[in-house]
Amino acid sequence: MQDFTATRDENTPDEIWFCEHPPVFTQGLSGKPEHLIAATKIPVAQVDRGGQITYHGPGQIVAYLLLDLRRRNLKVREFVHQIEQAIIATLAEFGITGERLTGAPGVYVRGAKIAALGLRIKRGCSYHGLSINVDMDLQPYTAINPCGYAGMAVTQVSALSAKASTSAVAAALTRQLQTQFAPDESANTAVNAKEIVK
Numbered sequence: 293m294q295d296f297t298a299t300r301d302e303n304t305p306d307e308i309w310f311c312e313h314p315p316v317f318t319q320g321l322s323g324k325p326e327h328l329i330a331a332t333k334i335p336v337a338q339v340d341r342g343g344q345i346t347y348h349g350p351g352q353i354v355a356y357l358l359l360d361l362r363r364r365n366l367k368v369r370e371f372v373h374q375i376e377q378a379i380i381a382t383l384a385e386f387g388i389t390g391e392r393l394t395g396a397p398g399v400y401v402r403g404a405k406i407a408a409l410g411l412r413i414k415r416g417c418s419y420h421g422l423s424i425n426v427d428m429d430l431q432p433y434t435a436i437n438p439c440g441y442a443g444m445a446v447t448q449v450s451a452l453s454a455k456a457s458t459s460a461v462a463a464a465l466t467r468q469l470q471t472q473f474a475p476d477e478s479a480n481t482a483v484n485a486k487e488i489v490k
Contacts, residue, residue, distance in 0.1 A: 293419040294340070296358055300417060307484045308421075308469055309356040310462055313348040317436060320344055320410055330435040341410035341420035343397075344440030351428030351448075353462050355421045359473065362416035372397060372409060375422055378468040379407045382424070385464045386453035396441065401452060404445035405438055424465065426450060426458045 296307070317328065317336045320343035327345045328336065336345070348354060361371060376392055379399045383390040383406070390399040390406065399407040407424045425448035438444040449456040 293356055293358065297414055297417050297419045300358075300360070302360070302363065304360070305484055306359045306473070308466070309358065310466070311354050311356070312350055312352060312458070313354060315347075315349040315432060317345055317347050317432070318410075321412075324440065327437040327440050328435065329437060332432065332435045334432055334435070339410075339420070341412045343408075343410040345436045346408050346410065346423070346439055347432045347436065348423060349428055349432065351426055351450075351458060353424045353426055353458060353465060355423075355465060355469065357411075357418050357421040357469075359418045360416065361413065361418055364473070368411075368413060371418065372411070374472040375409060375469075376407075378465065378472045379422065379424060381468040381471070382461065382464045383449070385468075386449060386456050386461070388449065388452045396439070398439065401447055404447040406447050406449065408439055424449065424461060426456060426461045 315334045317334055318339045319336055320339060320341045322342065323344045357375065361368070376399055380390040383399070383401070388401060390401055393400050397409045398405055407422060409422050410420050411418055412420050425446065427450035428448060430446055430448060433446045438446055449461055
């Protein structure tokens with residue numbers, strides 16, 4: 293992501309990379325060590341996105357959004373809103389009502405976090421992105437204050453919809469992100485979605 297962003301120019305097409313990670317906690321630039329609240333064998337990776345600590349693991353979709361915000365005339369707040377809207381629309385395809393919480397980026401279901409956001413903007417371009425819990429082991433979340441919120445409950449799609457699978461949710465999320473960031477061909481803003489190696 294860093295290399296892609298550092299070497300892209302005004303003509304580089306935007307991309308969205310989809311993947312799943314092996315178990316890992318990631319700590320953002322402003323992350324505080326005290327939000328890791330229990331001993332764990334899961335590694336903690338320091339990363340250059342915004343936000344606090346979160347967990348990634350098998351059964352969770354991670355989408356890295358490599359978009360030129362300047363070319364799209366997008367402000368960061370609007371960008372975040374559109375990402376959240378894509379997640380809310382994805383969940384709706386599975387009969388799940390997602391919502392925003394004031395002051396807490398991400399998407400929630402009845403107060404429990406189901407999707408996290410963590411972004412970095414450099415040279416007017418975004419990288420890092422979002423994660424959606426689909427069908428995973430949620431136990432590692434008990435070792436952290438998710439995204440820096442003590443006592444934050446977490447949930448996942450499979451607990452709320454019998455129709456959910458990682459591949460089905462990924463397909464729906466791809467459609468919804470491409471809808472939110474629909475191409476303006478005159479500005480070269482088409483989005484290429486790619487699945488990358490786990």
